[in-house]
Amino acid sequence: MNSQNPAAAPTAKSDRRRTSAFPRTGAVIEDLPPVHESYWALAPEALFTVRVTPAGEFLFGGINPAHERLTGLCATDLIGRRPEDCLPPAAAAAVSERYRACVGVGEALRYEETLTLPTGERTWETTLVPIRDSRGEIVLLLGSGREITEHVRTREALAEGEARLSAMAETVPDVLFSADGRGRLTYLNGRFAERTGVRVEAALGDGWIGVVHPDDLEAVREVWREVRGPLAPFEYECRLRDAEGRWRWHLVRARAMPDGQGGMQWFGAATDIDYVKRSAEELASLNGQLESLLAGITDGYFTLDHNGRVTSANPRAERWFADPIGRDFVGIPFLERFGQSSELIDAVARVLDTERPEHGEVASTLYPGRWMELHLYPLAGGASVFFRDVTEARLRRRELEETKWLLQRSLDSLSAHVAILDEAGVVIAVNRAWRRFAERNTDRVGGAGVGVSYVEACRAAAPTSADAARVLAGLEAMQAGQRSSFYHTYRVETAPPRWFQLRVSRFDHDGQIRFVVAHEDVTEVHQAHLAVNHLTRQLLAIQEDERRKIAAELHDSTGQHLVALSLGVARLAEIAGHLDGVEPIIGDVRASLEEAQKELRVFSYLLHPPNLGADGLGYTLRRFVEGFSRRSDLKISLNVSSGVDGLDYLIQRNLLRVVQESLSNVHRHARATRAWLTLELKSDRLLLTVEDDGEGFPRGLEGGPDLGVGIPGMTARVAECGGTLHIGRGRRGAMVRAIFPIQPARGLTEDVTE
Known part of the structure; x- marks a missing residue:
């Protein structure tokens, strides 16, 4: 049989030579007698022949009417053709492999196969018999196929039933057993070993008697001596020893069934009823x-x-x-x-x-x-x-209701829009201002009334509203316990524009989580912040101008004095260098002058930054680091993300000042030979890291009152942009890490976690 063509084996129409249905191995092809031809035509089995060519190819010879009827295949489509010519590639390969196997062993081959045919999917038992010519060469394969679909299904169902029965026997809480007519056990499920600690193999036969209580043993034996023949079900109670050595009462029930050999077999169960005895x-x-x-x-x-x-x-x-x-x-x-x-x-x-x-x-x-x-x-x-x-409880309940009433009236008196959410983000209470806003703005996020999911309202609006997306992210972080509060400032396009702040606070009490959401008009506060920022920019601009003047003065005046002093020391060395004790002193003075000139160059370079506005942050940082490295003999590795030049000028300027102050501290305090500066641009923030291989910050620079001027200045510059500054020890030495929000602080800070 083949995968598309069970037992499909064509017979050439011109070949009238036939053999018996199952000739012995090595039989010679002979003309079929009429009785054999009648059998070929009338046989209920699917019969077919496959010719074997001298080249080792297989050609379908013929199929009988039963084959056509059972498989739905037509003889004219198969006769004289190779499997590869009339079957799908996979099916052709499969049947050819069977045919080669039969030719190879030279004997009859029987196998089962499941095929999808025009009559549907069927399972067949196929037999191939090789037929030899007078020279002993195999020239024909005679095949027969018997459909065994129902037999296979019955066999599989029986196996499945036995497996299911076995699984059930192993999962029931009772001890299941079977025994012969003399009470010798022939089967025990695993519950027996689990309950008694005795292996099943050891308990079969009479081995189970060892777990019966001595006082109950004789009565149990008497029961089994009395049961003979197809008796009615019986039961008895006895004590069995469990795996921990305790005696527990069991109810044993059994029923007799014929064993198929003229005798009886008992099937039963032992149920633990120890709890009933003690009930x-x-x-x-x-x-x-x-x-x-x-x-x-x-x-x-x-x-x-x-x-x-x-x-x-x-x-x-x-x-x-x-x-x-x-x-x-x-x-x-x-x-x-x-x-x-x-x-x-x-x-x-x-x-x-x-x-x-x-x-x-x-x-x-x-x-x-x-x-x-x-x-x-x-x-x-x-x-x-x-x-x-419950009189007192009713009084307390009434007091609670009055308290709720007073709280609601207090909330209603607030001008801010206030709502209380449950842990799922559903609005459970609002004040009057929120209700009025909700009635006027049912299409806005803030218009969610009692019973509406505020979180889902934000999620629905997030694709088209950046403000809703930020609020949603903050609420989800608070639901996950990552934040305790969150506030976001947004602008409402009115005439004139107004600014509002949404603040969300999380409260945990007695296992319940609540969120308080408040919307407030903060336009005046926002305008005040803008004014402060404008003034701060002016002050910083004045400061930058003064620094440039100081740097120029140091270079033009103090620097020239140091040069003149160096020349004077050189002249003094020429005149008095030969005197005893003078040369070491001149050497010390010369070294001090060189160190002072170096410090002056570094300090002047720090005071007079490169042209940030014209060159951009990336180029300015690279040029500054190269110049600082030359003047300080400090090897600096710089890694800057692309896109930093598009940041707000306030962030660029303050970040450059933090870098300058950090490298200045490395140069003056760390005794380092190398430094690493990384500027990483993320989706919502800018991360600056400065690390060295020195001794770390001196005592007093990491914390405490002795912070000097540099570190508080750095902290103030970062805070001006709404960021945070961390100073501590890194993997090698000291480390400074500053985080700047992508959008710098302008007016009120947005999306803040407290």
């Missing part, structure tokens, strides 16, 4: 505990029969319903004794009548002004009643 005393103990519990609780409890008579009560109920003349509460007809119309009596009557539980709060008629919380449950033949005095 009576445990129940008594629990009843005692329940009575003690009911006697000690502050709630009142009593039970009634179906006639409304009190059958039991705890001390609290007896005190609450105490009789003025001292009669016992238990035993009285409750509905008659307290028959006056009241919510309690009505509720008890309904539960006894409808057999449905009821819950609620009712006013007490015995104690006017007090309230009872009731829980009534139907029982078999009556009802149970739990009650408690």
